[in-house]
Structures are given as structure tokens and as C-alpha cells.
Amino acid sequence: MADWLTQVPESALAHLDGGRVDEVECLIADLSGVARGKAMPASKFAHQTHFYLPNSIFYQTITGEWADEAAQEEFTEPDMVLRPDYSTASAAPWTADTTLQVIHDAFDKAGEPVPYAPRNVLRRVMKLYEEKGWKPVVAPEMEFYLVARNIDPAKSIEAMVGRSGRPAAARQAYSISAVDEFGPVIDDIYDFAEEQGLEIDGITQEGGAGQLEINLRHGNPIKLADEIFYFKRLIREAALRHNCFATFMAKPIEGEPGSAMHIHHSVLSTSTGKNLFVAEDGGETDLFRHFIGGLQTYLSPATCVFAPYVNSFRRFVKDNAAPINLEWGRDNRTTAIRVPVASPEARRIENRLPGMDCNPYLGIAASLACGYIGMVKEVEPKPEYIGDAYHAEEELPRGVYAALEEFAAAQPLREVLGEHFCRVYEAVKLSEYDDFLRVISPWEREHLLLSV
Template sequence: MNAKSPTGAGLDEVRVFLERYPDAKGIDVVMTDCHGIGRGKTIRRHELESLYLTGRAMPASLFGQDVAGDDVDGTDLVLHDGGGDKRCWPVAGTLGFLPHLNRGQVLLSMYEADGSPFQADPRQALVRQVEIARQSGFTAMGAFELEFYLVDRERDDRGRYQPARYALSGRRSLNRNTMAVDELDEMSPFFDMIYEAAEQLDLPLESVISEYAVGQYELTIRYRDLLRAADDLVVAKRLVRSAARRFGMEACFMAKPFGQEAGSGMHLHLSLNDENGNNLYADLPDGQISPLMLHSIGGIRQTIGETMLVLAPFMNSWRRFASAVYSPASDSWGIENRTVALRIPNGSANTRHFEHRVAGVDANPYLVAAATLGGALYGIDRRCDPGLAAEGNDYAQGRVAELPKSWIEAMDWLETSDFMKEVMGPSLHRAFIAIKRAEYRRLALEVSEAEWSLYGFTV
């Protein structure tokens, strides 16, 4: 078989890589499933060219598995058509090198034999929304923020996970040290490894801060086209996780790993450009907010309830909303206000954009971006009114938005949503619902240690 890659990736990328990294013997080929987990294999150096020439066969059932990798009935992807493979192709521009692994890495996306997109691949859902925007004259631009915890492999004397020791000194701090520069210095060998690798991956990492909880950090990523921004988030998570292991710690991307501490978000910044690169969300000459951005926010407000399972896909995701600290489970919007769901940051008129703050870091970035862009386009098409901007502390207002109140309710909202069926595509929509309901049943049967401690020999 010899076919042209439908992603636009070419052999020039392979030649540059092989010349630049003569000692790279293996390349991790990574496809992102509906949970945001990388599935794939490690190929050898001599196989790289054939990957770009003919693609690579992988089972479609990878998109019908739960988070543990078990097949889920009802997805219509398990043993469908006899369990045959589909063709996976490298994503253009994602072939890079991980120095600390001494291996290459490239992202993959799945296609049918005729080169058409495989509709259950979450990346393809974002590709469709980006193309819909393009047909309307918009180029979607964006960037994600990545919050995470660094956790020690050694548990405390009560068997609980605890913050990782500093990579430089081996000390362990139990203080928040929010935005403390010395905190970053203590972890500098770890972050030095990350930034060094990012340069080889064309991953435009920018600032790093110590966040609002012990052992919590945030990396920001430079703004660029939205599809590549979602790829960046996938690459960044894998980089952080693999680097952490080299220092005897683990990176945790749960939305709420510690009940009394801040949750970890995956804020998405979004704007729309015209074909000449001009920001269509830029303020009007009189300083007023662009009507296009207001309609976009209005569309997201009208559809956000239907997207909540994508923004908060796991049982643990909903723990993040139990505390109002910088994790708004609402549909509110405001200007330079971190207590709202949709925030317009201060900045120059030409760089104006909004920040969607609801998604947890455990969400799939392709689906978050697809749902957000889809909501924005929905609002533009219908000229949706965003309503009044929130003033002051929106948490204190006590306003209750019409949103799902639980994980299982979010499943119901998504299942009956025509909007999300269109954004995700029927195949992915059906599979995602089946997987989440199976995950709910699995966890409903698990009796937790907390239940034993509270009820076991008391009631």
C-alpha cells in the first residue's frame, strides 16, 4: 500500500528528524483516545519512513475502551466489522525528540481506508469544527493552561499520597508557597528537563508558576491555531508525566486529587481571526467589546450545560466543583473576573480573547476545544445575547445556573443533546456515552475506604 497522508505530513519531516537525531533508535507513535490517554506503540528508526508513506494499522476499538483499557459494549466500536483495523497517519508538525527518553515522538490520527476521517477519533471532531469556522471566514486561535500536581511515590504514614520532594534539595514543603519563585528554584532540575525537551518538540511552553496548593504547578503555552494548541496540550501532558518519573515522582492530572486543596483546571483561551490574521474579537474603535465575541460567549452560555460531561468527564472531575476556589461550575461571564466561567482578560484591544475556565485538566483537549468553538459558532450564527456581565465575586452572588448537578446528570444532558451530537459526530457521541455509563456502573460497585472508615463498624 502506498497512499498520500490525509494529514498533510510529508517525508521532509522524517528526513530532518533522522538527520538531526542520529542516535534516536525508537519513536513513540501516540494516538489520543476519548479520555485523552495516549494509545499506540514504539516503532524502530527504520520504520519511521513507512509510517509517513503508508500509515499504520490500529484497531478502531481503541476508541471504545474505558479509562482502564477494557472494551465497552454498546460503543459499536468493539468487534465492529469483525474487529478490523483502521489506518493511522502522523499529524503534521508533531514529530519531535524527547532527550530524557532518547526517543522520538509523533502524534497520530485515525482514518478510514479511503482516507476519510474516522468519526470516533476525538481529534477529528475538532478538525470538523475548525473547518466549519474556516468556511465562515474564521481561523480559530487558542492556547491551553496546564495545571497539575507533583506527587511523591512514597505515601505518608496514613497511606495517603503526599506532595513530591523538591528535585534540587530533596526537601518536602507543606506550605502553599503560591507563586513563590524559590519554590520553582527548588524544582528547577525538573523544569529544566521539561523546557529542554519542549524545544525539541516544537512545544512553545512559556511561564511556569507554583499554584494555589502544595505541590501544584501551572505551565502556560503560547497562543497559536486552535488545532495545534490542542496537540500542544497532549504533548505537554505526556512530557510532564515522563519527566516526573525520572525524578522519582509522579505527575497527577486528576481534576481534584486532594479534597481540601485546589482543583486543577485546563483553561482554554480562544479568539477568531480573519483570513489575513486580524483578530475579529478586537475591541471596536470606541472601546466597546466586539459583538462577535459577545455572540460567541452567548452561544457558549446557551450550550454549556450540554457540554459538561466533556468538560468534567470523570467522577473525580465533579469534586472540583465542590469548592468555589477558582473553579466556576457556572455559565457566568465577566471582564477580568476569575470567579466567572467565561472571562475576558484585560489586555490590548488587538489581542482580545476570552478564557473558558470550567474544564478540568483531566478532560480531553480536543473535545474541550471542539465544544467551545462549536458553542462560539452557534452563538455567532444565532446572534446570541450573552446577558449582563457578572460584577464582583460571582461565587458570592449565589446564582444557580441551569446546569447538570452531577456526573450522571451530565450524561443525560449529553445523550439528549442535538448540539453535542453534531459537534462530536454520532459515532463518537454514542461511544462516549456508553463508556461513561459503563464507568459509572463500575465505580458504583466499588466500596471506598472512606465508606469503611465512616460506616464500617459504626452503623
């Protein structure tokens, strides 16, 4: 056995079943959460401690262009040093040969973490918590659609056809029969997840046609972000096996609910292990209130991270399972900030703003950053909202430009996430929006061609 295999999780060794690794995929997430990297023979991987990729992967937009920020720093594309985190080694069970995936961390040639690498941004936020004696715990929820194959961008996305031969139906939230329609795909999702050592807490049918939700067990934020990074790939691969697509777009189908990545948070004491949201008498602590206050104050400036594309903002529709303001409430799914029903030990705060299209490392980092600032600055929340929060005033930015303007002005948030990251992220998002503005949409042709 190669020395590096002694450092990988048991699930990766179990996948090998005493055999040998043929190939290793060396992965890192770019700003969009897209997997970048290299695939190489396992024999070569075994004899190297690192490899190189140009830093331009973090300046690349979702359309494949490069942001202006790269030119400002002179576009010489210097190499980064990528080092493997062997604890992330995971099977790629859909491949024809025996392949392991390994997530890498990015450093500059002086050995310093690259500040705009998403995993490093999350690690930066985690370090701030650790310095306070706090241990953040998160539990993400993943919503996505299984849709019919779509190879024509001009064609509307349609629900997939289930095993009954009928297109998936909408408005069937929590229906077991609806889940059964996607049985073969879900079976492969379970099988792939087991091979990769990923634990699923449950799968449910959501309100959209072909929309599913996977809940993950609570745990370390970096580990959970890694799992979402892996899950997106395995779900796509499972769907392709059954002649359909899996999409994590925030709003893929007109008239259907959007897909969210709700994040549940709690904060433990590193010295005692106790939930810092729980007082000695079982009541709610000042830190609990201040975390909510931080979310209410800084979620709006962080919206460009939670809603990174023009499509993302189509999700924030009144009465359609997504927040339109920053109210908070107990067991209230109309608010952006929800306190679920739970025992005192399991007390947590749910951020319902992020879309499933956001980068999981950045989404979790930004959400924890907002709560951190609230706790450090002792930000008091508004009174709890009682009733339907869709009756309250809309508060979220209405589009990419508005969101980026708020992000630019939120100095406390930028300090926590890192100014260098914020500049690169802004440049990439502005470049993407410029690309979008060059496209003439069907709506414009339908309503403006002969009428204006």
C-alpha cells in the same frame, strides 16, 4: 536522509544532530487522551505510508474495559488506517536511543476520517469555523501537581519533597521560592520541551502543594492540542527522573485546589486577519457577545467533556479557584467565563471550566463548539456579573450521570461535535461510571460500617 525526514520540523532534525533515527513511536490519542499506537524501527517506518490499529481503542475506558457501544455495532474490531502527520514529529529525549514521536490521524478503509477520533472531532469543529470565514485561536493553560511516588491506590496522595527536604507547601501561589523547590524537575521540563520544539510561555506556582501551571503561546487549536498531548508525557517523564509523579487529575489531593486547563479564545477573520471580537472603534462586537452567550448556554451540557471522571466534579467547589456557575465577567476569576485585561487587538475570552484531566483535543473542540453555536445562533449572554460569582446560584451538573443527561439533550452541540462521536463518548463514560460504582470507598467503610 530518509525522504520522510524532509517533512519534519527543524526541531526534530536538530535533535538528530546529523545522526540517524533508531525508533519511531506512532501515536494517536484515545478518548481519555492516552497515547496509543506502535513503536517500530525507523528503517521500517521509512518504507510505509500507514499502519493499522483496531477501532476498539476508542471504545476502551480508562480502566481498560470496553464500552457497550462496541457490542451494539458488533465487536469485530475492524482496523483503522493510521496516517502520519509529519509536521508533528518530535523528539522523545528521555529514551535511551534516538527516538522520534509522530502523531497520526485515523481513517476508515474507505479513506473517511474516523468520526470519534479526538483529533478528527477537533478538525470537524475547525472546518465549521473555516466555512464561516473564521479562524479560531486558542491559548491553553496547564495545571498539574508534582506529588510523592504513590504505588498504593489505598494511600492518599501526598505532596512531593522538594530540594529543601521538606514536603511542598500549599497556599504559595506565584512564589518563586516554591518554584525553586522543584528546580531539578522544572529544568528537565524546559530541556525536554526545547528538544521537542515546544514553547513555554511561563511556569508559575499555583495555590496547591506542589501545584504548577504552564502557559502556552496562543495559536492553532490542533497544534496546541498536540502540544498538550506531548507535554503531559514529557512532564511525567521529567518527574520520574526525580523520584516523584506528575499527575493531571482534576482533584488529586483532598483540601487542595483542583487542576484546570483554562482555554483562552479569540476568533480572526480569515480574509483580513483581524480579531472579530474588536469593533472598528476598539469596542466589543456582536460576535464577542454571542461567543460568550454560546458558552453560557452550552458549557453546562458539555461538562461531561470538560469533567470526564467522577474525580473531575470534586474540583467544582465554592471559593476554591474553580467555577460553580456560568456567570461571565471582566478580569474576574470567580466566574466560569472571564474576559482578561488586554489590548483590543488581544481581546479574548477565557473558559475556566475544563479540568486538566480532559482530553485536550475534545476539551478545545467542545469549548470552540459552544462559542461557534453562540455566534451562529446570535445567542445573547446574561448581563456581566459584578462581584464575587461564588455568591451566585450554582448551575453546573452535580456528577457524571447529570452531565451525560444534559449532553444527551443538547442537540445543537451534538450536531457540531458529530452524533457518532457523542454516542461512543457517552457509552465510554457510562461504562467507566459503572466500574466506579463497583468499588467500595474508604469513606463508606469509615462512616457506614458500624453506624447504619
